Amino acid sequence: MSRAAERLKLLIGHLDRSPSAITAAPTSAQPFTHGPPQRLRYTFDTGLLTPEQRLFYEENGFLLIKNLVSEEDIDKFRQEFEKICRQEVKIPGLIVMRDVAIAKSEFVPDQKAISKIQDFQEVPELFRYCTLPQVLQYVECFTGPNIMAMHTMLINKPPDAGKKTSRHPMHQDLHYFPFRPADRIVCAWTAMEKVNRQNGCLVVLPGTHTGTLQEHDYPEWEGGVNKMYHGVRGYDPQHPRMHVEMEKGDTLFFHPVLIHGSGMNQTQGFRKAISCHYASGDCCYINVTGTTQENIEKEVMEIAAKKYAVDGKIALKDSWAIRGRLVQGERISM
Ligand SMILES: O=C(O)CCC(=O)C(=O)O
Secondary structure, three states: OOHHHHHHHHHHHHHHHOHHHHHHOOHHHHHHOOOHHHOOOOOOOOOOOOHHHHHHHHHHOEEEEOOOOOHHHHHHHHHHHHHHHOOOOOOOOOEEEOOOOOOHHHOOOOHHHOOEEEOOOOOHHHHHHHHOHHHHHHHHHHHOOOEEEEEEEEEEEOOOOOOOOOOEEEEOHHHHOOEEOHHHEEEEEEEOOOEOOOOOOEEEOOOHHHOOOOOEEOOOOOOOOOOOOOEEOOOOOOOOOEEEOEOOOOEEEEOOOOOEEEOOOOOOOOEEEEEEEEEEOOOEEOOOOOOOOHHHHHHHHHHHHHHHOOOOOOOHHHHHHHHOEEEEOOOOOO
């Protein structure tokens, strides 16, 4: 037996025997068991992950799977994105974002003006990414069998215009989500081309998924910060960090409490990635009023009110329920 398998067996044995270890895991995670001795806090044994992979995610909060999405699919996603940029298709609910460094007066119907699109659940060709069986089989290891696609993005990190605005501040994705438990949420982030330190790959702080959700706000950057790019306050800058360099089609799965961000794009190309945040269909919405998430709630509600509401009022959880799509199993409480 490999060392990872031995360690995993020990961890599972510990969870099995120790009542305190079981209550340390969120109680709301109880219904998600795939088989009693197999469940650890962050992963399920579906027969897919090796002991090494499970242990790695349990300890680090992320897992890199090489060559998961085909070149052909990625090229189709890119073509669809370019069509959207050229305004050849109009999509209900799609959020189109521009880098803060691109002045409004410079409008050009081209990918050069667009740094990100969000909520592409109504774009069949892009949403196909969220339903790819080879992605979902990994997602199930973190969410369990009922899977909702909650939040979709295609990020087109532009060449930095000299103001460092192409950086994405270090943050925890859970800050944006009013549903729990956190351990049953996972992000799949697929590189649409080679990503490295030069074009601003993801940067992660391994192991920070075991912490708690921290306060977030706009960082005080001289050159400006993109809309809704909140940064985590008061994390340890000395914490070891890992630059996740990836090839086209490689996919990173990561926990929503993991502190991560991405660097400046110092090349002349647009660094593209496609991503989806999945949650278990058994997750529940929470009220974030009075919590650290209240500031982002306010911003999101202003956008949602413009997009969906007839009378200008919509509940945060409804704005998520409208966007969420079941991609496997049952939609129990989402
Ligand atoms: O793709 C990137 O540069 C960072 C994406 C990210 O962390 C996010 O949008 O939450």
